[in-house]
Amino acid sequence: MIRIGILGAAGYTGGELIRLLINYPMTEIVFANSESNAGNLVADVHEGLYGETDLRFTGDMPFDKVDVVFFCFGHGKSEAFLREHDVPENVRIIDLAQDFRLAPEEMLATQHPTPGAHDFVYGLPELNKSLVAEAKHVANPGCFATCIQLGLLPAARMKLIDSDVSVNAITGSTGAGQKPGATTHFSWRNNNMSIYKAFTHQHVPEIRQSLKQLQGRLDAAIDFIPYRGDFARGIFATEVVKTDKPLEEIVEGYKDFYRDAAFTHYVDKAIDLKQVVNTNKCLVHCDKYGDKLLITSCIDNLLKGAVGQAVQNMNIMFGLEETTGLKLKAGAF
Structure with a gap:
């Protein structure tokens, strides 16, 4: 039995994590911390959990009674905590x-707001599974970063990223968090699209870090343009890499890279978002147009892009089968 604490349990990621863990075969949620909701039923905030749990939020944090704690804070709060x-x-x-996704040397190189030593392992299992297995502290990757990296990592291992990479990706409204804002309001988001943080998104440094880890160097730019989408959850990304390598060799390299991956799968035909929503999967597909390799990748931003991957990392850290508690059904129709 794995005893679990959750900090920041009232937000979208906290609610999705609770949804996974109350159905997990060998865990006990010891506490779900939320100062503003202390004493309230979890199901009164995360209303999809009515009838599934009598758990209440608490303002307490009894760390001596848990084996693992999940930080579901907003960015910048973990380091301060x-x-x-x-x-x-x-x-x-x-x-x-x-807060801890970049290695200390990468923090200094990018003038990260909290530079300095730490022992957090970057928790992308397809890249760092053996490191996660030995880690005490894991930094779960960002949602956009997960989707884009899983599209590009095999190309990096094949040393294909020698020129600037064009990346476009669209995310659902849950990627903006639970607190209402001008760009999450239904009347604004419905039947609408917009660009934000073009070329400056905070996930680019961790993407570069992982690509350098595999390719050995990365002189090319990652030209990332994110979009807000008119749907609740999911990320669909395209990555364009210039290369003369034949498509057949590239596809074989992708299949080989993900041959033993628990949740990331190369697909021989075009993919779509509904194939992954409500799952911990990432699907990847490649096409070639002249010297341009077009890679598509898609994930559920709350699962493989957040708490599903966090539970996957927990499984690895505790020596369990990676898929434990994560065999979920896609909402494909």
Whole structure:
């Protein structure tokens, strides 16, 4: 039995994590912390959980009673929290914020707001599974970063990324978090699309870090343009890489890279978003147009892009089968 604590449990990621863990075969949620909701039923906030749990939010954080704690904070809060609180050394941490995704040397190179030493392992299982298995602390990748990296990592291993990569990706409204805002309001989002943080999105440094890890160097730019989509969940991305390598060799390289991956699959025909929504899967497909390799990849931003991957990392950290608690059904129709 794995005893679990959740911090920031009232948001979208906290609710999705609870949804997974109350159906997990060998876990106990010891506490779901939310200062603003302390004492309230979890199901009164995460209303899809009516009839499934009597768990209540708490303002307490009994770290001595858990084996692992999930940080479901907003970005920038995890590093501050660890400065102000003592989490016992034997308690594993899985952080879903961006505070520790970059290695210390990468933090310094990118003038990260919190440079300095840390021991967090970057938790992309398709890249760092063996490191995650030995880690005490794991930094869960960002949602856009997960989708885009899984599209590009095999190309990096084949040393194909020698020129600037064009990336476009569209995300659902849940990617903006649960707190209402001008660009999440239904009347604005419905039947609408928009660009935000073009070329400056915060996930680009972690994408570059992983590509350099496989390719050995990365002189090319990652020209990423994110879009807000008129749907609740999911990310669909396209990545364009210039290469003269034949498509057949590229496809074989992709299939080989993901041959043993638990959730990432190369597909021989065009993919669509509904194939992955409500699952922990990533699907990847490649096409070739002259010297342009077009890669498509898609995930559910709340699952493979957040808490599904966090549970996958927990499974690896505790020596369990990666797919435990994550055999979910896609809402494909």
